[in-house]
Amino acid sequence: MKRPARRETGHIPTDIRLHRRSRMLEVHFDNGRRFELGAEYLRVYSPSAEVRGHGPGQAILQVGKESVGIVGIEPVGQYALRIDFDDGHNTGLYSWDLLYDLGENQAAYWQDYLDALADAGHQRNGGKGA
Template sequence: MSIPRPTDIRLHQQSRILELAYENGRHFHLPCEYLRVYSPSAEVRGHGPGQEVLQTGKESVNITAIEPVGNYAVKLVFSDGHDTGIYDWNYLYELGENQTENWQAYLDRLAETGYQRQEPN
């Protein structure tokens, strides 16, 4: 089964939400913080299993630019300077499909380290 390509990508900067619409009727509203902490970059994911780097202090991060990468992905540029993650269509769709579970896993990892999330500015 092929993963659908987004038919519409809209950034809502004030609410810090990236909205994705798909031809199959799926619609995702992904917070910038979520996209930042799940960046597919080596800086976040590491270079192999167990090398992931927990991202903290990203509560108020925003997306400042969305740059197309061929016909298969976008590069998201974040307000904290992070710009090395290439979000291919498969990964974006997976982030939308698994948002609830991924976000809870992130909150659990923060709690394990004792980090207290701040309310975004």
């Protein structure tokens, strides 16, 4: 499963809205781009060491996250969000650049995730996905 690149976009959110019922995080950026990022998608692409590992090739495929929700978001300085998921995960800091990259490349990253699940012999059990 490909991991989002850590590249500088320089884009800053102008509005961030959590839609708990639909389990979506809506992010508007200063260049007019708007992304809706599903809780499951954000959870499986968490930038935490628990998900990504501590080095190349150590990422841990996240399974069974179809029903995960977001219970809260908290700004971290002027550069990131901490997302609290209802499965207890809250250690990843989602920088503005990462959120932009996850939005811009959502279709490709989601397909990579689905392919990785299939390669590992797992199937999603419903959920809204990306």
